[in-house]
Amino acid sequence: MKPTPTSSSIEDYVKVIYSFTEWQDKPITSTQLAARLGVANSSVSEMVRKLKDQDLVEHEPYSPIRLTRSGLRLALSMVRRHRLLETYLVRELGYTWDEVHEEAELLEHAVSETFIQRMADKLGNPTRDPHGDPIPDADGHITMPPSHRLDELDAGHRGRVSRISDHNPELLRYLDEHGIGVDTELEIVGRRPFGGTLEVLAAPAGSKDMDRAVRLDLGDEAAVSLWVVTDGSHPGCTVQELTGGSLMSPHTASP
Amino acid sequence: MKPTPTSSSIEDYVKVIYSFTEWQDKPITSTQLAARLGVANSSVSEMVRKLKDQDLVEHEPYSPIRLTRSGLRLALSMVRRHRLLETYLVRELGYTWDEVHEEAELLEHAVSETFIQRMADKLGNPTRDPHGDPIPDADGHITMPPSHRLDELDAGHRGRVSRISDHNPELLRYLDEHGIGVDTELEIVGRRPFGGTLEVLAAPAGSKDMDRAVRLDLGDEAAVSLWVVTDGSHPGCTVQELTGGSLMSPHTASP
DNA sequence: CCTATTATTTCGGTGTACCTAAATAAATTA
DNA sequence: TAATTTATTTAGGTACACCGAAATAATAGG
Structure with missing residues (x-):
């Protein structure tokens, strides 16, 4: 203390x-x-x-x-920094979404509060970063979209990709090559759990062609996490993590 | 080694x-x-x-x-980082020239080479920063403008401010309040050395009004350094440091 | 030229953030 | 439940970048 x-x-x-x-x-x-x-x-x-x-x-x-309360406050301010930096790098300096994570990781410790604020203003105080993650506001309030786990979705389910973890550049490039990004409309065309691994096949909405579907091989332990909106209406609703962990109810964090 | x-x-x-x-x-x-x-x-x-x-x-x-040669290479790359960052902060994030130094000081250690290059491209590879200092290119080449020391200039001398040290925000704000910045046309209207301190009076070109002239009280030891172009023609010629040290000839550094 | 002063280096220590290996607590399973 | 395995903490040690105080070299003054 x-x-x-x-x-x-x-x-x-x-x-x-x-x-x-x-x-x-x-x-x-x-x-x-x-x-x-x-x-x-x-x-x-x-x-x-x-x-x-x-x-x-x-x-x-x-x-x-x-x-603790003050730990959460600090954490949210770091998350805000990180996500604003990612947004800025993509929007203003032509970074691709698979490049930004590392750079933001370094910068978030170095920039001043003034810098963060000027950046946020210039960007129009965005509430989602390039990977679809919510950006806390300056007071440390963050609103998590309500969510369901992707691995609970049935084949045939359609929705928009709401969020893609920024931790695996290789995955990001792979998805990008297959035309999948934040807000892309997808349909789960099949699924196959095996050997402790969950495989999800997803394709641009409408296509039923399993062979041309993107094959997402999802190990446990945070190797991959792709998030999908379970209804096609608004961006930012009903998402949930793919890997590990149990289903939880939607929540809002703030210090 | x-x-x-x-x-x-x-x-x-x-x-x-x-x-x-x-x-x-x-x-x-x-x-x-x-x-x-x-x-x-x-x-x-x-x-x-x-x-x-x-x-x-x-x-x-x-x-x-x-x-050494490689020390100079590293130094010039840090100077490049610092000056590009200052330029960027002023041009893209609305910093004033008196705010940028500190922020750049932190950032220069954190940003990647990629970041520097994208920033330079976006700025159009500038060769002077907001304080008028030359920016080394990516290969570590820097061209110093030829220069004379301000304390050798006689009253009546006119010229443009070519460079103002970024180390003293207070001075920068003071000058700003009096309408003096990089490229401002000035005339030395008087001078008074006393007690180890050199006082220079400068006013916007044309004015002979000593009372309204900006009074620059220049101690030794890097407290202040203001640079003035000794001829009004092009920016970036004939400048020299005010404080300490002897007159040196113009030079170009590169690793 | 010798002494006093000033500049510079050496010496012994500090705090931060790591590490490996050893000790201990908790969880699993036989 | 006892024994083993796994998780966690403690102990002892390292590298980095700093410090004050003591020792030594260089410079300046008489």
Whole structure:
């Protein structure tokens, strides 16, 4: 419960802890956190102690890690930075959606609050980034679209792609080559679970041609996450993560 | 003479070493370097050893520090980053010239080469930044305008402001309030050296009104540096630093 | 030329964020 | 439930970039 000298590592920890609960509500464990940050478990233990000292997380030994109110505030401000930066890079500097993640990852720790605000103004305060993720506002309010898991959708289901995870550039390029992006209308034409892997076949709406359908091979553990709107009406409704985790009800986060 | 894992500290050291010799040619000493970086002398000694190991500087104990060819290359790339960022922030994000320095200082360590290039393209590969400083090209070539020291100019001399140091926001705001910026036409209406300080009175060209002239009180030690073109013809000719150091001949640096 | 002053380097330490290996707690399963 | 496996934390150590204080070299003054 001390002051708050924040560092770029701290920002990363908090952001990852937040992200883990963005689309499902189980809190993250040390090991998962270590894996996502690419550091050793022991580093996490140590750092979590520090985060707790600064009142950014709640944590009892051997139990999962949860953000406090002020941890959530910090996390949402990092998420806002990241997503605004991605939007800006795509709209103003001609980046493609598969390039932006890494660059934003570095920049989010370096830019000032002024920079963020000027950028947001110039972009017209967007509420979704190029991957379809919601952008928190300056006060840390974020509205998650209501959602269902893609792996619960039946063949024949149509909808718009609402969101595609920005973590796998290779997947993004693959989807791009097949004409799939945010807001693309899709239809689930088939599905085949096997060997712990869920395979979803999707094609531009209307096509029933299984051979020409995009084959999405979805391992567990966050390898891939594609999101699909379950009704074709408005963008930004009824989406849910493909990989791991249980179905959760729609929610809104704010500090 | 080892490989080259660069860090943001190393980048700062090298950039400051370069800057010191940009407008005069005496090499920097440990103490001066420490002062400009805001670190202790002992930190500089240590770091300079490391820079030498990486073949970025030449240095014999107790003598001044000079960049090697590869040190100069790195320095010019940092200067390019910094000046392009300043230009971009002013032109694209509505920063004023007195705000940009700090922001660029942070960003220059974080952005990728791709980012720099896209930014440069969008700006049309400018060769001067908002303060009038020359921007090195992608190959590390920079052309310094030929120059005379402002403190050698006589009263009555007219010219355009070619360059104003970006290190003192307060000065920049002061000048701005008095309508002085890069490319403003000025006339030296008087001068008064006293107590180790040089005072220059300048006014918009034509005005002979000493009272309404801008009074520039120029201490030594890099407190202020204003640059004035000594002839009104083209921008980018005959400029020189105001503070400390001896007159040097025009030169061009490149790695 | 020798001494006093100033510049520079060396030495012993600090905080941050990592790591591996060892110890301990929790969960699984036999 | 006891034993094994897995998760987590603790212990001991590293690299980086910094610091103040002490030692040493260079410079300036008498």
